[in-house]
Amino acid sequence: MNFINEMLQYDFMKRAFLVGIFLAIIMPMIGVVMVNRRTSMIGDALSHTSLAGVAVGLIFAVNPLISSMIVVVLAAFIIEFIRKKFPQFGDMATAIIMSSGLGFAAILSKYAPGGSSFESFLFGSVSTISNEDVKMVFLLFIAVVIFSLLLYWALLFISIDPVISKISGVNVSITNFIFTLLSAITVAFSTKTVGALMVGSLLVIPVTTSLVISRSYKETFINSIFFAMIYVTAGISISFKFGFPSGGSIVLTSVFGLIIISFIKFIYKKIKRLN
Numbered sequence: 001m002n003f004i005n006e007m008l009q010y011d012f013m014k015r016a017f018l019v020g021i022f023l024a025i026i027m028p029m030i031g032v033v034m035v036n037r038r039t040s041m042i043g044d045a046l047s048h049t050s051l052a053g054v055a056v057g058l059i060f061a062v063n064p065l066i067s068s069m070i071v072v073v074l075a076a077f078i079i080e081f082i083r084k085k086f087p088q089f090g091d092m093a094t095a096i097i098m099s100s101g102l103g104f105a106a107i108l109s110k111y112a113p114g115g116s117s118f119e120s121f122l123f124g125s126v127s128t129i130s131n132e133d134v135k136m137v138f139l140l141f142i143a144v145v146i147f148s149l150l151l152y153w154a155l156l157f158i159s160i161d162p163v164i165s166k167i168s169g170v171n172v173s174i175t176n177f178i179f180t181l182l183s184a185i186t187v188a189f190s191t192k193t194v195g196a197l198m199v200g201s202l203l204v205i206p207v208t209t210s211l212v213i214s215r216s217y218k219e220t221f222i223n224s225i226f227f228a229m230i231y232v233t234a235g236i237s238i239s240f241k242f243g244f245p246s247g248g249s250i251v252l253t254s255v256f257g258l259i260i261i262s263f264i265k266f267i268y269k270k271i272k273r274l275n
Contacts, residue, residue: 007240016126016236016246019137019193023202024232026144027190028210028224030183031203036159036217042079044200045094046187049075049101051196053188054121055108064121065136069188075101076184080176124195124247126236137189144182151175156217195247205254206231209261231257 007013034040053071057064075097082093112118120128148155154175157165165172190199210223235250242249 003237003241007237012127012129013236013240015129015131015134016193017233018134019129020126020232020236020250021229022137022141023186023190023193024206024228025225026141026148026186027202028206028228029144029148029221030179030186031207032210032217032221032224033155033159033179034183034203035207035211039083039094040200040204041091041094042076043183043187043203045079045098045101046072046076046184047191047196047199048098048105050188050191050199051105051118051121052101052108054118054191054196055105055112058112058117059108063132064117065133065189065192068121068191069185071101072188073181073184076180080180121191121196122247123245124191124193124198124250126193126239126246129192133189133192140182140185140189144186147178147182151178155179193246194250195245198247198251201251201254202228202231205251205258209254209258212258212261212265227254227257227261 008017031040031043034043050068050072053068054064056062056071057067060067079093079097086093109118117128153168154165154170157168157170158172158175158179162172165175187199187203190202194202206224206228207220209227210220214220214223231254232250235253236246238244238253239246239249
């Protein structure tokens with residue numbers, strides 16, 4: 001209890017927990033669709049590409065989250081265009097976009113003022129989250145939650161099979177457009193808290209943990225959010241306690257949680273077989 005009070009006496013930690021909780025709710029909503037569509041690597045590609053946008057923002061003295069968002073949205077729609085026109089080259093397009101983004105980021109980072117600022121986007125830094133960042137993430141949170149709940153069945157269908165989606169009356173083009181746009185913005189806005197090199201992991205690991213124990217899409221959806229909230233809040237707390245980068249703390253906490261849940265499920269199955 002004293003530790004919690006100690007953390008919350010700092011304004012930057014209050015902002016960190018607010019942003020962390022918002023992201024912990026919406027990232028699994030995006031991630032569960034990506035995992036079911038087998039496109040989780042796109043999250044990695046976009047998060048790495050976001051570094052180029054961060055560097056542009058630092059160079060031209062604009063909010064790096066805004067410049068990162070623009071770059072990531074463009075990258076996301078380029079990947080989707082190639083996947084749609086040339087399905088056999090979908091994975092290749094993802095790899096090329098990720099490599100290109102990292103290449104531009106590596107070059108532009110040389111001209112970006114304040115090396116520590118750029119590094120904070122690599123691994124995440126809760127101390128750099130501003131009130132403006134909280135407001136932007138909150139607006140994104142509202143948009144993703146509304147979209148995910150209103151189009152719950154449409155997202156379920158497109159994550160299974162586009163043909164089934166069309167037969168079921170889903171407007172696949174519009175749904176994919178909104179999903180791609182919100183996914184890109186979510187990735188861009190997550191870089192400050194989670195770190196560009198870690199965002200892809202947080203999109204996938206809570207969903208993977210949920211899949212270990214869930215028996216339906218609905219259970220996976222709900223449990224993913226539950227696990228993400230635990231991982232993010234625990235990771236931010238560990239980051240504060242030991243001075244670690246927040247992204248690394250969150251991701252390693254997530255991996256540890258996945259291992260624990262998998263082990264418990266393994267033991268449960270063994271006991272059940274013996275009985």
